[in-house]
Structures are given as structure tokens and as C-alpha cells.
Amino acid sequence: EDQVTQSPEALRLQEGESSSLNCSYTVSGLRGLFWYRQDPGKGPEFLFTLYSAGEEKEKERLKATLTKKESFLHITAPKPEDSATYLCAVQAEETSGSRLTFGEGTQLTVNP
Amino acid sequence: EAGVAQSPRYKIIEKRQSVAFWCNPISGHATLYWYQQILGQGPKLLIQFQNNGVVDDSQLPKDRFSAERLKGVDSTLKIQPAKLEDSAVYLCASSLGWTLGVLYEQYFGPGTRLTVT
Numbered sequence: 001e002d003q004v005t006q007s008p009e010a011l012r013l014q015e016g017e018s019s020s021l022n023c024s025y026t027v028s029g030l031r032g033l034f035w036y037r038q039d040p041g042k043g044p045e046f047l048f049t050l051y052s053a054g055e056e057k058e059k060e061r062l063k064a065t066l067t068k069k070e071s072f073l074h075i076t077a078p079k080p081e082d083s084a085t086y087l088c089a090v091q092a093e094e095t096s097g098s099r100l101t102f103g104e105g106t107q108l109t110v111n112p
Numbered sequence: 113e114a115g116v117a118q119s120p121r122y123k124i125i126e127k128r129q130s131v132a133f134w135c136n137p138i139s140g141h142a143t144l145y146w147y148q149q150i151l152g153q154g155p156k157l158l159i160q161f162q163n164n165g166v167v168d169d170s171q172l173p174k175d176r177f178s179a180e181r182l183k184g185v186d187s188t189l190k191i192q193p194a195k196l197e198d199s200a201v202y203l204c205a206s207s208l209g210w211t212l213g214v215l216y217e218q219y220f221g222p223g224t225r226l227t228v229t
Contacts, residue, residue, distance in 0.1 A: 042223075049214070049217065051214065098215050102155050105153075
């Protein structure tokens with residue numbers, strides 16, 4: 001069974017204090033790893049897709065990286081508007097219908 | 113571009129009652145998903161449609177949940193009868209599907225928050 005574990009569950013940062021969120025996964029074969037952002041009362045919003053170990057993608061203050069067992073979401077000099085829950089999800093090779101399996105998320109709070 | 117629309121936004125029902133949720137995906141998106149998100153957890157796929165055909169409903173509790181996507185556009189998800197443990201946010205998402213076996217990004221609606229008392 002595909003497993004996705006995110007850590008920490010919650011993270012509080014001061015504005016400008018850089019940090020990283022972790023997503024570790026156990027799948028028999030990875031087709032893609034996805035990062036989403038979810039604000040309270042809203043649906044998840046797509047951020048990145050990573051396909052193979054060593055790949056990196058950036059968007060504004062966010063940078064996602066991928067290894068064979070985990071992905072990191074690095075947040076550089078965060079601002080209060082970066083406060084949200086960050087979800088990662090995996091698509092496994094053997095899963096029928098190309099299902100995404102989500103982790104439980106990391107709730108990020110950035111204080112001004 | 114209009115996003116994924118869902119209604120109602122909130123619903124409170126008593127256990128053993130029935131409820132239905134509606135979703136209108138982004139125009140041109142052939143793939144539609146229904147997810148259940150329990151508080152503090154990530155979304156869990158209930159059912160995936162490609163046009164009006166079911167691709168994956170392996171995690172749908174078929175004794176009480178049903179879904180349809182008539183004409184390959186709008187979709188409805190129904191629960192009958194509801195249980196206390198069905199309290200959750202029900203999210204609808206749509207996408208262009210997949211290419212070379214990898215999913216395109218999914219666009220989510222705002223969700224329907226269901227409370228079963």
C-alpha cells in the first residue's frame with residue numbers, strides 16, 4: 001500500500017526565517033510527486049509536479065526537490081501570506097486509474 | 113477562466129438522512145474526481161470519472177455512496193443513508209487527465225462541508 005508521511009505536522013516561523021517541509025513516501029514505483037497548498041475553507045491549489053530523483057522546481061519563495069525516498073519543500077524568507085497547509089501526494093506506477101495518495105499535510109504559520 | 117464550482121458549500125443533516133452534492137468542472141476537463149477530506153487529514157479519492165465513465169471507484173463505500181456524471185460534464189455525489197463518520201469536506205476536482213501515464217495537475221473546487229449529527 002502506498003504511504004505518504006509529512007513532517008512536521010505544524011510549523012511556526014517568523015517572517016524571513018527560512019525552513020523546509022518534508023514528505024517521505026513508500027511506493028513500488030513513483031510516477032509523480034505533487035505539492036499542493038490549501039488555505040482554510042478552500043480546496044488545494046497546485047504548486048509543483050516532480051517526476052524523478054534529482055529534479056528541482058521553483059516558484060517565488062518555494063523550491064521543491066525530490067530524492068528516491070522523500071521530497072522537500074524549501075521556503076526561503078517566508079511572508080505571512082505563505083501561511084497555509086502544504087500537502088504532498090504521490091502517483092504510483094501500479095495504481096489503477098492514476099490515483100493520487102495524499103499525506104496529512106504540514107500546517108505552516110508565518111508570523112509578521 | 114472559471115474554476116470548479118460546487119454546491120452547497122455547507123450542509124448539516126441527521127444520521128440516516130440522505131444528501132447530494134453537485135460539481136461543475138472547468139470547461140474542457142474530461143477527468144473529474146470526488147475526494148473526501150476529514151479534518152486534519154489529506155484528501156482521499158472516492159471516485160474518478162473520465163468523461164462519463166468510471167475509471168476508479170475502488171475506495172467508494174458503495175453500500176451508501178453513489179456518484180454519476182451525466183453527459184460527461186456536471187457530476188453529483190450522493191450519500192444514503194449518512195453516518196456520523198461521513199462528516200467531512202467533500203472536494204470535487206477536474207483535470208485534463210494524464211499524459212504518458214502521469215497525471216496533469218488537478219484543479220479543486222471550494223468543497224462542501226458536511227456535518228452529520
